[in-house]
Amino acid sequence: MDLQRKLEILADAAKYDASCASSGAARKDSRGSRGVGSTGGVGICHSYAPDGRCISLLKILLTNACLYDCHYCINRRSSNVQRARFTPDEVVQLTLDFYKRNYIEGLFLSSGIVQSADHTMEQVIEVARKLREEHHFRGYIHLKTIPEASPALIERAGRFADRISLNIELPTQTGLTRLAPEKNLARTQEAMGHIRGKIEERLADKRKPDAPKPPPFATGQSTQMLVGADESTDADILQRADALYTGYRLRRVYYSGFSPIPEPSKVLPIKPPPLVREHRLYQGRLAAALLRFQVSEIVTPDAPHLDLALDPKLSWALRNRAQFPADINRAPREALLRVPGLGVRNVDRILAARRHCRLRLGDLLRLRVPMKKVLPFIITADHTPARLDLDGDTLRQRFLPPLQQMELSLDGPPPSAADNASVRTGEL
Amino acid sequence: MHTAHIKPTLESWREEARTLLARGVPPDAVLWCQAGDEPSLFQAESFPSPAVDSPAPRVPAAFMDLARTLAAHADERRWGLLYRLLWRITHGGERALLSVPTDADVRLVEQWRKSVSREIHKMHAFVRFRLTGRDEATGREQFVAWFEPEHRIVRLAAPFFERRFAGMDWSILTPEECAHWDGERLHFTPGVPRSAAPSEDALEKLWRTYFKSIFNPARLKVKMMQQEMPKKYWKNLPEAPLIPELIAESGDRVRNMLATEELEVKPAPQNAYLESLRRKDNPEL
């Protein structure tokens, strides 16, 4: 099989993995070496596919042959997809060739599981080793590891990689048992704990005064959770993510909407990807991380799913109207962060500006605050919302998107230009 | 009215601005005039330029930072805007001006700064090198890229490429100014026409294959793509010509998937590793 065909198969096999980050690596570059590569700045997206996803890494599988039978995955052993396999040298060459042309930030290498977890890990690590040791490559390397691989191998992967990841796949063991029978939540978490230990150990070594510089080790780990394949609620997902962030210090939990694949499984009939839901989950996570919301404020036992029509912060505000209006000139930072329409940056700008003058609507307009959204929730020197406005039933109506935008059906009429695109994007 | 003739560089503006400030000329009495855009004017100059002897007015460090970025902006009004800010800070009693984000001048300057930074970032992202050969003496591979930045950012963007591509020789050609790296020295030459750059690279076929295969037709989000990769960059991206057909085919591809008959589950093969997993999951087996 020629290289072109292999690339076609093994990139196609990797595209369902949502992670693309190339930021957060230790600072290193190629000056004074014969090689190429630098990391440590903000990640760069070198291109975008029409699915709106950033292309920053050469994201491929070493092989798409796999012993496992994860029913959401095109590479599972029950699928009839054509199988291919790169040699480590082919991946090394492809990475360098792409990198030198400035197409990519580095390599994201993963693999179907062949023979055993350890055998597979060894192959994957060999690619990274060659890049680093034989070609002096200082670009970004992200290696997907396998929870069942021996801890020594996972450690070795971490020595060559900037980031390692283990996919949690689903928030509950029940889901895994049905859809990814070979995978196990406890084993995955155990491996994550081990990686966290190693990352922190290295950080501690680095901080020791006078100690020799410790060998490099990945600076972060991430994971991915599949959304919409099983019955898990948004509360299940957000709570699992929260536990992973705090328990294992993950850099990032990616939500990947279960996407139609060629070769669907009887166990898991395919459906259109839940793009809006995925989007709301990220917003929910952001609200927790940046705006100091508790997961239990965003999703409750009565309403374990996020409102698909409104962003989580706005729907929280509508449920907690008694906390508004907030006075732009007096409210503390935490209260301003909870005002729908105000992001962290604008809140900080408001705090800076109000030291110099009392803010009016015109000032907010200059900060490009979405006025329609904030008006019912704020007081400024020249504005107080009508009580009625904040209490009335019409407030929610006012924020709802036009109905047809909410349809996410994929089997309608053939795509008719832009409007159809916007229906599917879920960009509300 | 005072007409200030300057070269389009920060140093030239700074020198002039100091003189004007020292003479107490208010911003609305100055007409800033950029000398002809011949790159030869600033090509010979080192960057940053030697200090000037007139006593420097004290300005916050943040202002100089801002000025450095803003000087690269394509809009000629940037010199006047910078001088007005400088005046307000030094003569208008508004030393904290830059921390008043609601001020109209600050707002504008902030927008322009962002636009320059964004363009630098996009240059880092969208430059595409093409292999032109190998240096016979050193054995180093040689690459050349063509890029058309919106602002005068070649010098601001170049250090990134030096750090990243130290082990190869490269040139980035643009209509205004070109940057070159030979393993020892980063240097700049006047702009060139597009025809001076190579028009292809054999690897681009593989890159396009990758672009095509990594796209998921079931998640079409054209607006999002264009927000991050506006069409103005497409003409210099070897993968961009594929975009229209990928969009056009996506509907059919998804419908085909949805219409595919679901596959039965195949039995697990004989494999010692799988066997060991099963024993771990069910210790009683």
Ligand code: SF4
């Ligand atoms: S382990 Fe599961 S998800 Fe990974 S390639 Fe194999 S079948 Fe796909």
